[in-house]
Amino acid sequence: MEASPLGGESPVLVTGATGFVGGHLLEALAARGARIRALVRPGSDTARLKAVGAELVVGAGLEDREAVARAVEGVEVVLHLAAVTRARTEAEYLRANAVGTRVLLEAVRSARRPPRRVVYLSSLAAVGPSVDGRPVTAAETPRPLTAYGRSKLAGEEACREAAEEGVEVVVLRAPAVYGPRDRDLLTFFRLAARGVLPVPTGGERRLQLVHVADLAEALIRGATAPAAAGVYHIADPRPYAWTELVTEVARAVGRRARLVPVPAGLVRVAAALSEWSAAAVGRATIFNRDKARELLAPGWLCETESARRDLGFEARTPLPQGLADTAAWYRAAGWL
Numbered sequence: 479m480e481a482s483p484l485g486g487e488s489p490v491l492v493t494g495a496t497g498f499v500g501g502h503l504l505e506a507l508a509a510r511g512a513r514i515r516a517l518v519r520p521g522s523d524t525a526r527l528k529a530v531g532a533e534l535v536v537g538a539g540l541e542d543r544e545a546v547a548r549a550v551e552g553v554e555v556v557l558h559l560a561a562v563t564r565a566r567t568e569a570e571y572l573r574a575n576a577v578g579t580r581v582l583l584e585a586v587r588s589a590r591r592p593p594r595r596v597v598y599l600s601s602l603a604a605v606g607p608s609v610d611g612r613p614v615t616a617a618e619t620p621r622p623l624t625a626y627g628r629s630k631l632a633g634e635e636a637c638r639e640a641a642e643e644g645v646e647v648v649v650l651r652a653p654a655v656y657g658p659r660d661r662d663l664l665t666f667f668r669l670a671a672r673g674v675l676p677v678p679t680g681g682e683r684r685l686q687l688v689h690v691a692d693l694a695e696a697l698i699r700g701a702t703a704p705a706a707a708g709v710y711h712i713a714d715p716r717p718y719a720w721t722e723l724v725t726e727v728a729r730a731v732g733r734r735a736r737l738v739p740v741p742a743g744l745v746r747v748a749a750a751l752s753e754w755s756a757a758a759v760g761r762a763t764i765f766n767r768d769k770a771r772e773l774l775a776p777g778w779l780c781e782t783e784s785a786r787r788d789l790g791f792e793a794r795t796p797l798p799q800g801l802a803d804t805a806a807w808y809r810a811a812g813w814l
Contacts, residue, residue, distance in 0.1 A: 484554070484701060488513070489512075490555050490556075491515045491553040492557045493549075494599075495514075495559070496523055496524065499599065502659075503697055504532065507698065508530035514530060515535060519538065535549040546582055550592070551591060552590075552591045555595050556595070557701060558582060561575050561599070561630070561633075565625070566761075567625075571625050583637065583639075583647075587640065592645075597648045597697055598650070602652065602711065604622055605618055605620045605621070606623055609776055613711075613779040614711070616711070616784065623768070624772060648700040649708065650710050651710070653711075653778055656688075657807075658808075663804075664814075666727050667730070667731055670728040670731045670733055675736070675737055682720065683775070685718060685777060686718070686779055699785075699790060706789055711784075714793040715793065730801035731805050748765075
């Protein structure tokens with residue numbers, strides 16, 4: 479049975495379309511001739527959405543039930559990317575990532591012409607780190623380390639409950655995502671350009687990543703693959719040690735960076751200071767105590783064979799190439 483096309487008369491709804499992954503997904507959908515609908519907040523930068531001819535539904539986020547109901551009505555597929563990735567409290571994460579997902583799924587169940595499938599972009603943070611070098615699987619008992627991970631797991635639970643009530647749901651868990659327009663890993667590129675890169679001490683840690691273009695492809699496969707159901711991990715199957723990763727980042731910016739070992743205790747102190755400094759001015763920061771827990775975890779490895787089998791998905795961007803392309807984009811944009 480062939481995959482369902484996304485170029486038909488019914489639109490595809492994308493939440494989180496103005497974000498990093500969302501922008502790349504828009505381009506991939508537009509290249510396939512899909513009609514795109516996007517749920518956006520007032521005042522959002524919609525230039526990229528308008529450039530691909532997207533239909534805009536304006537509302538105050540996923541808590542705006544009336545706007546969400548209008549957005550899901552009559553669409554073919556919902557690609558649910560909207561999420562809070564940095565917040566000051568766990569309640570903020572849960573409100574956006576768990577409660578917001580439930581509101582969306584309630585609208586799907588109540589629609590007169592409901593979507594045939596919902597694809598939820600989750601995170602490896604929802605299941606937690608790998609232990610003893612063994613990749614986590616979809617059958618793993620989740621043990622999230624962070625507030626963000628717990629909120630994404632709560633979103634997954636909402637998806638599971640909706641599936642039990644007859645909604646066709648596919649959950650894609652991604653590890654660290656990188657590529658052009660990403661800001662979260664930009665700091666590593668800037669440090670490498672200065673010739674210094676920190677590496678946490680305490681044993682070699684291995685992790686997998688995914689390039690944003692590959693993740694966009696996986697999301698489309700999740701929407702179209704007939705056999706797709708349940709939870710899948712989307713990542714480059716090749717694991718990298720921390721030292722390998724930072725060395726590749728340095729190579730991408732044309733430097734031979736000096737690796738600086740940083741004791742785990744210092745990582746925790748620096749993260750706490752960053753978190754408290756941001757809180758003092760009413761902001762959230764990506765580098766906080768939870769992020770330190772992720773950095774110091776034994777590893778972030780996941781099984782990818784089921785995605786290859788059911789979705790026909792394989793990551794195609796080798797890390798060295800992806801990092802080089804990312805660095806080139808940063809330079810062209812004046813970020814590096």
